[in-house]
Amino acid sequence: MLTNINVLAQEKATVKGQISLTNNASADNVSIVLKGTKIGTNTDSQGNYEIKNIKPGNYVIKVSSVGYSSKEKSISLNTGDEIIENFTISPNSQELDEIVVNNTKKNTFARKENQQVSRLPLKNLENPQVYTTISSELLKDQVVTNIDDALKNAPGIQPLWTSTGRGSDGAGYFSLRGFAVQPRALNGLPGLSNGSLDPANIDRIEVIKGPSGTLFGSTIVSYGGLINITTKTPYDHFGGEINYTTGSYGLNRVTADINTPLNEEKTINLRVNTAYHNENSFQDAGFRKALFVAPSLSYKASDRLSFLINTEFLSNESTNATMLFLTRSTPLRVNNMDELGYNNKRSYTNNQLSIKTPSFNLQGQMFYKINDSWTSHTAVSRTSAKSEGYYSYLFDNTDLLIPNSTVRKYEGIDNGLVFERFINYQNSTTLATDIQQNFIGDFKIGKMRNRLVAGLDYFNRQIIDNGTGYIQNGAVYIGDDNLQTVNEVVFKITTPSQYIRTGDNGKLSKNATDALLAGASVNNSKQKQEIYSAYLSDVINFLPNLSAMASLRVDRFMNAQNGGYNQTTLSPKFGVVYQPVLDKISLFANYMNGFTNVAPVEDINGTTRTPRVLDPEHADQLEFGTKLNLFEEKLYATFSYYKIKVTDRVYNIRNSATDITYYQDGAQQNEGFEAEIIANPIQGLNIVAGYSYVDAGVIKGDINTVGYRPTSAGAYNTANLWANYRFQNNALKGFGLGFGGNFSGENKITHSLATGTFTIPQYTVLNSSVFYGTEKYTLTLKLDNIANVDTYDGWSTIHPRNMRAVAASFSYKF
Template sequence: MKIFYRSLSLFFLCILAQSVYAQSVLTGKILDQSNKPIAGVTVKLLEKNATTSTDAEGEFSFQSMETGTYNISASYIGFETKQVKYNFKNNSQSLIIVIREDDNDLQGVEITGRKEQAYKNTKSFSGTKTETPLRYVPQSISYVTKEVIDDQLAFKASDIIKNISGATHFSFYNNDIALRGYRSGNALINGLRTPTSSWSQPLLPNVERVEVIKGPASALFANTDPGGTVNTVTKKPLDEARKSINFATGSFNTNRLTADFTGPMNENKTLLYRLNLAYQNAESFRVLQGGEDVVIAPSISFIPDDKTQVNFDFVYSKTKSRLDRGQPIFGATAGTNLNSTPISFALGKRNDFENELNLYVTTSMQRKITGYITFNASYMKFMYEEDLLEHRTSNRYAVDAAGNSIPTKMEMQTIRRQGKNYSDNLTGYFITDVKTGPLTHKIVTGYDYIQNETPIGNSNYNATGYRKVDGTVGNYNKNTPALFVMKGGVPVPNVPHFDLINPDYSISEISGYINASSQTEPSKYYVNGVYIQDQISIGKFQALLGLRQEYYTDVTSYKKTDEKTVEQNALIPRIGLVYTPFDQASFYGTYTEGYQPQGAAQIGDPARFGGPFDPLTSNMYEVGAKTEWFEKRLAANISFYQIKQNNILQNAGSEGNPELLDAIGQQTSKGIELDINGSILTNLSVSANFAISRAETTKDEDESKIGLLNPNAPKAQGSLWAKYTFLNPELKGLGVGAGVNYTGKRNTLNVALELPEYTVFTAALYYNIDKFKISGNLNNVFNKTHWVGGYDYNRLYPGAPRNFLIGIGYTF
């Protein structure tokens, strides 16, 4: 009986303890104005100085509560901070807090990370230099978020070009793409200019999203290309703990490891960190290609109060590979079979190498001076280092004694190069919020300084040409064969020809050639720019007015006795108007201009290059609509544009002066683009784009060039990628992905060579269990032979054949 009473007492004691415990827990949920839960919201219990964050369902809780009235605040980037009083009695009712988007409380520079975990991106800095909802930016901005990057198991920038409307590859090289029909080489990181010296494609493990500002962006970012500018946004710290490790392996002997750690470093979350690490060792479908990549990217944000934010980024990115100069094919005449060599075919030797280091440090700061004025500043120091040895073509076929091309042999050269390049980029600007009657203004006034330096000490060691009987080398001249060494009735090359039928990839010692050593010409350019921009709001209308005065200085023979300075300047306007009749749609129109100085050597030495030449100038008219669907989960944007560019330089084809240039009168690009990103259903995500365009020469002194389409600019292209996750219990955790990419016919730099259209399919399978994610991606499902870009018969850029990747990730 005693045992019975003791057991009964223990039972009631447990019930009482559970009741007391249950009554001591305050639970709640944070929703947006569409009643959708928000993850990652910071919730504070002010009386107890306690802080927590909402989970994936928007829920939070505080333990060990006593009956009473409490003040609870909820804050989240891009939303209003809301404080409520709550009379806590017991756990019978959960607290519901609804917070609304607050577009006026946005960052001036990107200090803390994007918490969205979707294919859709809502805000951007690149359109206006302040964090602005994309629907209020009067210009098309395409993007690829880290979620698309992760789902496609992309590792380099070249892997995601297909997700951007109006974008195609020009080559395998760094940022060498065509945008809206124009070749683009400009690159930004977090809105700051970077050098484009690197050959290797940028790596993505530390990337939050890649944005493409369509059309000229000189009014904001100095000299830019007319088709668009690529801006890479790096991952910033979050005020909630997230950690993940991922491993992938697959075709071409690929082995990859990535890690991402972020969260607060102290209890009050004033110090945040993020650390991204990556390593990949992979070969390629191309002979002697592939290599080793390493990324180390820490980031720290310091937010001591609600007026000050500081961020520090450090990125170390190193690549050990070989420089892929593309696929050569037989012959040099129209109609040559593109399949005369396999797409795996590459030129080079086993001992070739290309070691590259990209190292940059970025510091950003935002300080609220008053309730209406904020000062923002960013500085980036970028260093690029190259150590190269390559056996490559001389961009022509071998010749016989009569000077006729031998269609199966390439004339070769070697390049041994070492050097560094430094870049500094400083921007500082004030954001002032004022009202004048019914008008609301957001005025940006700022100053930019950009400089790039190739210092003294960079050097080349080259071998090329044909051997002469006097022990020197030179280009073969069929009219003076007696000056050249002959063997078997053909001139002897300094570097042995590369036989396309019987390729030789063995080690070759360059000291056996007749080499010429030379210093790389030291140079420097710097830009001073001042600008003002006003975003004016009244009712459903927003206008953007911008004006930039730019001063560009180019220095040749830098720090040498014959140093020469060439100065240019430009006044660059930008005008845009946005009409938002209702919350889910905006209609816009814009006019903007672009400006690019021609190089100092080209415009400062008329005897060598011709000219003098005027700067490249461009302008764009664009109209479009930006819409949101399915409770704002999906964004669908359409744009119509016309871009004109003047004074494009090209080689004049002069036999007496091979470096002589002339200027094409005008090129015009017209087109329509559609971008779709986001979720149709909560378990169905989509990224899609489509573009129709025509980019051609419209004015030139040589009438035969009028109507000639720009190289690597298809008339039509598009892609679709979708991911579906099953919700029914039997298939819980299972997901499938599928994609298709179409690119139409394209010209190359040689008007006689056209690249065929292609359609490539991809597929993926995902399985999530607990904190593990297992994925399998199959690219080019039907093994379609295709070329993503090309220069000429001796330099084509084939796409990869069928390949797969298997990935496994753990989140904790």
């Protein structure tokens, strides 16, 4: 049968090529059709297209994209021909020869197709998995200067805590479908960081929903999904853009994006993105200073063979964010922000106590077209993330606050808390290597189209820690501001009670902190883990509008830590898509699996310690919904319901320090609803909106948590909105307005039988902008948090977020 298929393919012809846009935008999702037929395709993220199995004859190729001028060209195909036709199209405001003008505007926020999501060339409507794409156009429109603000545009994701800079886990954490996740995927490969990522090199962000262990393993995903950052790639002509942004709290940011061919044939192209960022905090102390450089090089060796090299260098120094850790084992003294009485302008740190988090990412990729049906993709990545400097946090210790019987005015203080400050000197390096080999096929067996990926993956990670242990640096009273200015606040630090005037008796200078750390212990640890994986995923089109996905991964986990332990895990994935209206409406359902390799533990019974090796945890998701692409791509929408159940969760029953028993029969269930709409209802108006509801609970395990909401679940309800309008008439042409914001419901950041509940209040933050743009220049004024609302995130912690801020941004394209 395979021989017959190959003979049939040789009797027909193929047209392929690459589409470029004159304004340097990404040429993905451009439509290529043979006029008068139903034969056509869309470009991939690199602007490439291919139409196979065309009968010999004369045709007219039409290339079009909403908001761009169309181009047409006549071709003649003979049996077995494989011709290359490249096109360059321009925004439809320009008058060019042989161009048919398209009067509709582009839906600028819609960027849905990316092969990295499924490792296969699938359109969004063909993919049974849900994902949100945040485009670089949207980030520019909102004057986004950090990754936290970028992710506000994805429904179902919300911040848990911002970047801490700690070794091995210092990047920010976000709640996705009620589970904690970090942005660890870069172009579908591991890209680790101990600090805050810079958005200068982001082409798009894919927030891929649900357990995705089958294709991506356990190193860069969580049970809620993963965050994949797709970087900018070189193109075949000279161009670029420079930008300067200034704003509140001393913000000064300069970025540059420069692309140039390196040879006359334009087969070797270089693109460099770079950024300098300097910003202070809205609090009484705090800063971030960063230098970012990201060169990328593409080389097209032949029609079959091409290479892509991406690098990112980030030098980052900052104070770590204010983080108040609430008690996790004893009853809370306060249950909300009003009772706590925290003044969010107080940072309880000093600019002398900073931490450096340099990181480096190198990725090399090779693409080789074996034949018309098969492509080889080889990828190698190397990551280095370092943390060096001071890290501190404040930990709630209720026992420290005692009534002062000698000062009757404040006897029996009920409000506020006393936090101990713990600090250490971080000196940690994380090194990671990943090697992938994928074979991607697109072929027919009989009349059924198959798109298949077969892959091998090797991952190696080492964590070297030579930092110090933690020491206590004073204590902080947070509560009644009046009490913080007199002598009557009492701390039982050691012996005897100490009186302070400022609410903080710590020593925050560098010299004083170094003196305290001189007596701290020093870590000397080196951890190593290796993972060998193989995976297979096949999408079969039984009919043009009916397809099914079947996937499986086997994962061999090897760890030298704790005496060494090895685990083997299977992770399946299934999905089905039916399109009642082809390329317009799809109905989908999926089953997905994720897993976590669990380190060995020790049961403690008096002086007896019993080592135990545990099985991997597993998460299973069932989901169904619909995806829409209507009104000539003016409306994209996704609506879905999901249920995720985690089994084999590990927990312990701790009766005392010498009586601890571990169990692995815990379970958690998260279910929810998500909606996303990206629309261009009228010329000039673009809207992106989303809503998410998450219900999460521990259903089996420790009695202190069963029936309670996990702290990683975030708020029940969240919503996001951004809309911009560009005036169309001649008098105001070039001017535009933007408006939107985010809503977050109440968030139970601590919730258990032992502690009770601490709730962060709901909030609505509104933002707006006004801008003027031409083909070369764009000037934007942005106002964030218009009402200056106090906002916090948390994960059994309290972290204050930014207050009202103004920014002005100027860009020049060349």
